[in-house]
Amino acid sequence: MRFSEIAPEQLAARDIRAVFADLDNTLEPYGAREPSGEALLWFERLRAEGVALAVVSNAGRKRVSTYCRDIPHAYKARKPNPGAILDMARRLGIEPRHVLFIGDQLRTDMRAARRAGVGFLRVDPVSPNLFHRLRYSIEKRFFTYEAG
Numbered sequence: 001m002r003f004s005e006i007a008p009e010q011l012a013a014r015d016i017r018a019v020f021a022d023l024d025n026t027l028e029p030y031g032a033r034e035p036s037g038e039a040l041l042w043f044e045r046l047r048a049e050g051v052a053l054a055v056v057s058n059a060g061r062k063r064v065s066t067y068c069r070d071i072p073h074a075y076k077a078r079k080p081n082p083g084a085i086l087d088m089a090r091r092l093g094i095e096p097r098h099v100l101f102i103g104d105q106l107r108t109d110m111r112a113a114r115r116a117g118v119g120f121l122r123v124d125p126v127s128p129n130l131f132h133r134l135r136y137s138i139e140k141r142f143f144t145y146e147a148g
């Protein structure tokens with residue numbers, strides 16, 4: 001499923017108090033600089049249910065902090081190392097058993113989640129739409145993106 005198909009009401013009902021999300025290919029296609037309308041709407045639904053949100057990404061500081069702004073975030077997280085997930089749980093004051101990690105990669109995201117003792121849900125990679133693909137192909141000539 002896509003991240004936006006996860007129902008915040010059901011998370012709250014299952015005692016999930018925070019969602020920690022991978023960024024690239026989970027919430028957005030590679031290189032997106034700001035949340036899509038789809039993402040903003042879903043963030044708002046989480047908020048309405050009292051479910052916290054944080055981003056834990058292996059990408060670099062500039063990429064992650066530009067996207068996240070006031071969303072709590074960790075960059076260069078070194079997943080599958082669980083350290084950044086555990087640090088974020090402490091920072092938000094939420095026990096790992098009340099956290100759900102969502103990500104597109106088993107090798108990094110799922111392993112990190114398992115090691116941190118948080119739940120894990122694999123989501124379908126977000127594939128860029130035609131507009132994004134065109135924009136990226138143009139921008140790629142000028143910028144080098146960090147993958148994560």
Ligand SMILES: [Mg+2]
Binds near residue numbers: 022023024025103
């Ligand atoms: Mg990813």
